[in-house]
Amino acid sequence: MTTVAATPRFNTGRLKDVSFWAEWAAAIGLVLLVIVFQILNPTFLSTGNIASMLVAAAILVILAVGQTFVVATGGIDLSVASMMTLGAVGFGQAYSHGWGLTWSCLVAVAVGAVTGLINGLVIAKGRITDFIVTLGMLSAASGAALILADGKPVTVIDTTLLQLSTGGIGVFGWTVLIAAVVAIIAHVLVFWTRFGTHVLATGGSREAANATGINTDRIKIAVYAVSGLLAGLAAILLVARVGAAEPASNTSFLLNSVAAVVLGGVSLLGGRATIAGPVIGALLLTALTNGLTLLGVSQFYQPLAVGFVVVLAALLTRFQK
């Protein structure tokens, strides 16, 4: 009933159409969640909680955007979280060897971009399935992170980095603004550049894209490099948030990045994608965990709730035209 009131422009015919609901599943889900949590706990929509939710969502948003590019080509990147971990460890090593903040950040991004590039090259040139290659990279990058860090976290105490994780403009933390800029650039890339069209064409029909002369190998390599680069960027935000570079496995980030993409209505078969969808998906997942925590629900129930929501969204997308 709330949605009807909020969207008087849509005629009721569209509201009876299942594919309409499927397309907007993430947005509607987010609105419903917010309403329910706000009723159950009025501090949910307090400025402080909104700010902390957005900060908590920033890393996931960046990873989900990278994942979206890959999924749009019909692939999947199972190594996003491991690349982020490796990027964070690279950052920690550079920082502890006195390279300074700027160089450490560049190292994190470069480590991510290069690992992503390797994914793409092996997939495109080696003709091996995306799933297998990135599964291998998931393990290899985590291993490399453990070796490089010798299994130990490196504490990073840097005032600028602390500013990054705590400061901001109004309710928006710096990390939130970084994530927003990433999402906007990604949106422009997908919908307003030849690259974006070629990404969608590659996912839609690789053969057809090839026949028009699109170098689909290059597109594949590029999307994995983008995913790696964004994982490297996310690594910086992770180090800023934790205050240390840890060789920890961040499996929940991997699962949530795929979940956000699915919630966002992006087809895992490739060929169709938006950036807004996965971003809203990431916000929804963050709001879900945050709300459950606020309500004092045990942490153990959170993965269960996430799994339930994702499968529900996947069921809905079956009705998407």
Place this chain on the structure above:
Amino acid sequence: MSALLSADGVSLAFGSVQALKDVSLTVAEGEITALVGDNGAGKSTLVRCIAGVHRPDHGTITMRGESLHLKSPEDAREQGIETVHQNLALVEDLTVWQNLFLNRELVHKMGPFGLLDRRRMQRQAREMVATLAVNVPAVGSRVRRLSGGQRQAVAICRAAGFSSQLVIMDEPTAALGVQETARVEELITKLRDDGRAVLLISHNFDQVMRLSDQVWVMRAGRCVGGRRTADTTGQEIVGLITGAIQ
């Protein structure tokens, strides 16, 4: 009749399968040239060589007397060779206008970057589609929603646009109903009337006899003969295809 394109001694093997053996044929300017043969005779493979998808092991492909070294479909398109592939090389998830301009996108240049000029592409796509004899879909609709005939029309429209000189069509009516076939045939004739050369692969003898000016016959990877359509009969062509006539 002057030759626009000629293939000379083209051979191509896929591993142990010799798909093309020393194939030579010509396509004349302003004519519809038909290419017929049984399934697996090598017609699509030959066409893919001309379209730059495959590179022949031996032999040359010449256009207006100049030999072409096609490394990619893009090279062929630059030479004015456009192809409507057998499996319909359209991306179903993209719109009609996106397909018409695929890898030919118009952009607003801004230094090294370019933003898509969506409006201009949509307008030009409407103009391109309006020239078709087929009842046309809105250019903003996704190809997935189109009928078989409409898809074929869009594919032909893309091949016919962009000042192409040779339009290759690999079994363009194989999957179509009677009415849709008639419409697509109109489009093919219209291309010739516009002065373009058409290389048409077809299994439909009636269609070949009605539309074409020249027929080439392939059997088991070889080009076994060519006839002026006016000087031959369906029976002779069938004989060449089956090998009854050597």
